[in-house]
Amino acid sequence: MQQIIDQMGRQINCPKKPLRIVSLVPSQTELLVDLGLEEYIVGVTKFCVHPKHLRMSKKVVGGTKKISLAKIEAAKPDIILCNKEENTKEIVEALEKLYPVHVSNINDLEDSLELIMQYGTIFNKMFSATKIVSTIRNEANTFKDFIKDKPRKKVAYLIWKEPFMAAGKNTFINHMLTLNNYDNVFSDSLRYPETTLDALKELKPDSILLSSEPYPFKRNHIDEIKKIMPSTTVELVDGEYFSWYGSRLLDAFIYFKSLHY
Numbered sequence: 001m002q003q004i005i006d007q008m009g010r011q012i013n014c015p016k017k018p019l020r021i022v023s024l025v026p027s028q029t030e031l032l033v034d035l036g037l038e039e040y041i042v043g044v045t046k047f048c049v050h051p052k053h054l055r056m057s058k059k060v061v062g063g064t065k066k067i068s069l070a071k072i073e074a075a076k077p078d079i080i081l082c083n084k085e086e087n088t089k090e091i092v093e094a095l096e097k098l099y100p101v102h103v104s105n106i107n108d109l110e111d112s113l114e115l116i117m118q119y120g121t122i123f124n125k126m127f128s129a130t131k132i133v134s135t136i137r138n139e140a141n142t143f144k145d146f147i148k149d150k151p152r153k154k155v156a157y158l159i160w161k162e163p164f165m166a167a168g169k170n171t172f173i174n175h176m177l178t179l180n181n182y183d184n185v186f187s188d189s190l191r192y193p194e195t196t197l198d199a200l201k202e203l204k205p206d207s208i209l210l211s212s213e214p215y216p217f218k219r220n221h222i223d224e225i226k227k228i229m230p231s232t233t234v235e236l237v238d239g240e241y242f243s244w245y246g247s248r249l250l251d252a253f254i255y256f257k258s259l260h261y
Contacts, residue, residue: 004122007105007115008084014100017124018078023048024064024091025083028104031116031246032081034132035125043075050248067091073098079122108175109140112245136249140179143253147181150260153206155182156195157242160215163194167242176242180256182207197228208232211239235259 004012022043023029029048032041041054043061048054061071064086072080072095080095084105095101102122104115113133120129157167157177167173168189177184185203186193200208208225210217222234237259241252 002122004100004102004118006102007111007118008103010103012079012100012102014079014102014122018100018122020076020078021081021123022061022072022075022077022079023081024061024067025081025086025104026050026064027240027244027246027248028081028083028115029054030244030248031119032123034247034250035116035119035123035128037123037125040123042077043072065091069094106172106245107170108172109136109179109249112172112249113137116246132247132250139250139253143179143256146257147179147260150181152181152183154185154204155207155209156185156200156203156205157182157209157211157237158195158215158217159192159211159213159239161217161221164196164200165192165194167191168193172245173242176252176256180259182209197225200225201229201232205232208234209237210234211237211242213239213243 001013002016004014006012019040020042021032021040023032023041024045026048029044030050033051041058043059044054045063046060047064059071059075061075062068065088077099079100079102082092082101082103084103092101092103106112106115113136116129116133120126155177157173159165159167166186168186168191171191174184174187185205210221217236225234238255240248241255
């Protein structure tokens with residue numbers, strides 16, 4: 001057995017190399033695959049869409065907020081991977097009575113890199129983890145040089161509609177906005193505050209970013225907002241690059257560059 005301290009500071013006892021993994025977090029599922037652990041994944045959520053074939057070959061055990069305990073039990077996991085924000089406290093507490101449960105807590109880039117290295121240790125994939133972390137650091141540093149002379153912009157990043165909801169303070173999205181020289185108009189607000197188009201107009205952002213997830217904003221929503229805020233730039237952005245941590249970050253900074261040309 002090995003003793004692990006997860007990102008919540010919880011001590012976990014699990015096998016030296018867990019061979020049966022249930023992942024309840026889409027971005028962490030993708031990371032497992034990129035670490036070379038696909039064959040050991042025995043359970044995923046219905047939102048684990050990368051790689052696309054995974055849900056066809058692995059047991060789907062529910063969503064991120066609602067799980068089937070029976071399906072998880074049938075998968076016979078050695079370890080279950082959760083996240084503080086993606087999964088509920090009730091899910092973690094129910095599962096940890098039965099299995100080792102690792103909980104990640106991601107607020108910024110360094111937290112994400114720490115998680116990758118933790119998985120490298122837990123699953124005996126340090127070579128792959130180190131390579132991924134090194135590549136992400138290099139991409140991030142290159143992007144910092146690229147972005148340093150770009151003008152700052154006031155932005156609102158919307159994640160939901162009816163009601164409109166934005167990304168606020170202490171979120172990974174807010175951190176990624178900061179890396180992009182964006183000043184989040186909700187950076188002093190709640191983590192995910194509700195808002196209205198009239199309230200947004202009062203905040204006078206230079207740009208409104210409409211995320212592709214969790215709400216699938218489309219071009220018709222740009223037109224809707226422009227009717228109220230005709231002088232504000234409204235853009236569709238790939239939400240996975242702003243909110244998915246782990247190996248999704250390998251391509252994130254190349255994508256971010258495309259937003260600033």
